[in-house]
Amino acid sequence: MNKDNLDIKDLPVFPQVAVKILQIQEDNIDISFKELESIILLDPALTAKILKVANSALYARQREITNLQQALTLLGFKMVKSLVLLVSASNIYSKNVKSQQQTTAATVTKTSTAMIWRHSVVTAFISKYVATRIKNDEKKEDVFVAGLLHDIGRLIMMISFKDKYEQYIAYLNQMSYKDIREIEEKIFEINHQEVGRIVLEKWNFPNELIDAVAQHHVVQVDSKYKTTVQIVGVANLFAKIIENENLSENDRELLATFSKALNITKEDYDYLTGEIVNALQNDELYKMSTSLIG
Ligand SMILES: [Fe+2]
Numbered sequence: 001m002n003k004d005n006l007d008i009k010d011l012p013v014f015p016q017v018a019v020k021i022l023q024i025q026e027d028n029i030d031i032s033f034k035e036l037e038s039i040i041l042l043d044p045a046l047t048a049k050i051l052k053v054a055n056s057a058l059y060a061r062q063r064e065i066t067n068l069q070q071a072l073t074l075l076g077f078k079m080v081k082s083l084v085l086l087v088s089a090s091n092i093y094s095k096n097v098k099s100q101q102q103t104t105a106a107t108v109t110k111t112s113t114a115m116i117w118r119h120s121v122v123t124a125f126i127s128k129y130v131a132t133r134i135k136n137d138e139k140k141e142d143v144f145v146a147g148l149l150h151d152i153g154r155l156i157m158m159i160s161f162k163d164k165y166e167q168y169i170a171y172l173n174q175m176s177y178k179d180i181r182e183i184e185e186k187i188f189e190i191n192h193q194e195v196g197r198i199v200l201e202k203w204n205f206p207n208e209l210i211d212a213v214a215q216h217h218v219v220q221v222d223s224k225y226k227t228t229v230q231i232v233g234v235a236n237l238f239a240k241i242i243e244n245e246n247l248s249e250n251d252r253e254l255l256a257t258f259s260k261a262l263n264i265t266k267e268d269y270d271y272l273t274g275e276i277v278n279a280l281q282n283d284e285l286y287k288m289s290t291s292l293i294g
């Protein structure tokens with residue numbers, strides 16, 4: 001099968017606003033600010049949601065943020081950019097939850113959509129914490145967005161390959177497997193990394209995000225953005241550990257390789273799979289993010 005010509009049915013549209021924002025050059029921050037503001041303002045629903053999310057991100061503030069300019073000044077360009085992506089991605093997940101009919105398959109996919117969203121949010125936040133922990137702070141917003149989208153292929157597969165999805169879930173629940181991609185390839189003849197890459201390319205996303213989505217399960221990362229890919233890859237595993245999921249053989253290999261490459265210490269590991277849960281539960285933006293779909 002030529003995977004690049006794969007017919008993905010009912011491919012959701014990623015909002016143009018978010019795509020445009022991803023393409024803003026950040027070398028002149030004054031111009032970028034204005035550009036970002038004017039793009040977001042084109043979409044009143046998005047603007048409203050951004051303000052709501054921005055207020056929860058700055059929960060300690062006394063005064064409410066009432067306009068976009070304030071949000072930009074207080075939160076900064078990268079943070080607002082991440083919020084736009086967060087809201088846009090949640091809209092795609094929400095649409096899938098809402099469009100389901102009341103059938104068994106629908107219940108399965110509805111639960112799965114919510115689960116994948118939750119897992120994606122956890123991975124996004126852990127990615128950000130990993131960047132901070134390994135003193136790569138300037139990457140924290142980029143890896144947040146990459147973490148949020150890393151399993152977008154799974155959502156697309158659920159939407160596009162509906163007829164085989166129940167069979168896939170049954171397999172997942174029964175089998176012990178080396179890697180989730182094995183089962184996907186067996187049932188759908190393609191895995192979620194490849195689907196994610198194809199879709200992000202169609203949406204004209206930047207290469208850094210495409211690489212993170214396309215390689216987060218690959219031990220030998222081949223990318224200009226290796227660190228981003230590895231941060232998201234390791235955050236995905238920490239998310240799994242927190243969610244009490246079993247790690248596959250491939251996961252263990254990834255964990256060892258990425259932790260070493262990123263200089264993640266034993267102390268970091270303990271924090272990122274333990275104490276971080278409390279930090280997340282007290283993080284207003286995290287709580288807001290998990291409740292964005294449903
Ligand atoms: Fe994945």
Ligand SMILES: [Fe+2]
Binds near residue numbers: 119150
């Ligand atoms: Fe994942």
